Amino acid sequence: QSVLTQPPSVSGAPGQRVTISCTGSRYNLGTGFDVHWYQQLPGTAPKLLIYDNDNRPSGVPDRFSASKSGTSASLAITGLQAEDEAVYYCQSYDSSLSPNWVFGGGTKLTVL
Amino acid sequence: QVQLVQSGAEVRKPGASVKVSCKSSGYTFTDYYILWVRQAPGQGLECLGRINPNSGGTKTAQKFQGRVTMTRDTSLNTVYLELNSLTSDDTAVYFCARGIQLWFLESQGSFDYWGQGTLVTVSS
Numbered sequence A: 001q002s003v004l005t006q007p008p009s010v011s012g013a014p015g016q017r018v019t020i021s022c023t024g025s026r027y028n029l030g031t032g033f034d035v036h037w038y039q040q041l042p043g044t045a046p047k048l049l050i051y052d053n054d055n056r057p058s059g060v061p062d063r064f065s066a067s068k069s070g071t072s073a074s075l076a077i078t079g080l081q082a083e084d085e086a087v088y089y090c091q092s093y094d095s096s097l098s099p100n101w102v103f104g105g106g107t108k109l110t111v112l
Numbered sequence B: 001q002v003q004l005v006q007s008g009a010e011v012r013k014p015g016a017s018v019k020v021s022c023k024s025s026g027y028t029f030t031d032y033y034i035l036w037v038r039q040a041p042g043q044g045l046e047c048l049g050r051i052n053p054n055s056g057g058t059k060t061a062q063k064f065q066g067r068v069t070m071t072r073d074t075s076l077n078t079v080y081l082e083l084n085s086l087t088s089d090d091t092a093v094y095f096c097a098r099g100i101q102l103w104f105l106e107s108q109g110s111f112d113y114w115g116q117g118t119l120v121t122v123s124s
Helices: none
Strands: A009-011 A018-023 A037-040 A047-050 A064-069 A072-075 A084-093 A102-103 A108-109 B003-006 B011-012 B018-025 B032-039 B046-052 B056-060 B068-073 B078-083 B093-103 B118-122
Touching: A009 A018, A018 A108, A047 A064, A047 B046, A072 A084, A102 B046, B003 B093, B011 B018, B018 B093, B018 B118, B032 B068, B046 B068, B056 B068, B078 B093
Parallel strands: A009 A108, B011 B118
Antiparallel strands: A018 A072, A037 A047, A037 A084, A064 A072, A084 A102, A084 A108, B003 B018, B018 B078, B032 B046, B032 B093, B046 B056, B068 B078, B093 B118
């Protein structure tokens, strides 16, 4: 059971828009700690996709966007492409736990 | 460019220990936290703890306290993760990742660069 809750899977056709939710609690997202998103392609290390709630690192397409409100956050991917098929993780900091850095359980995105 | 390069795959028997290394390059090694994250087969990401490469200070997840040791060698720009009393549940890919700069709150910041991962297999 992950501290941050994500749907196990989402899917969409090429060109469509999908969203992935990340639900936390008053001890993490609700406290104001930032949320970050990672993309993990099969057999590779996670890659930072979004940092500090809604910022894209250099090189990440603007098809990826994210937002945070209260104890929830979401990642949106528009203009879905086959290469977006991956597992997506949200991550934040939790004031009540050890370790303090916590991840969601991951969401598998399938491009139909 | 920033790189974190980890040591190769390891196979251990139950009860043994393993030590994984993570060599940093392309930035000032003593300016950023390094965290260790593991991923069991088909599972999600789990943080084991973090090290301050400047002071050597560590913070270990309660679940792993007594079994995990994190160290660094500043002359080699390398951090190490040692895990003792291995069981089959420790079979996983272990990643190092760069955290935030030391002068910021550790609660801030993402993990912007990751090592390629080290597969540790525990099997009799």
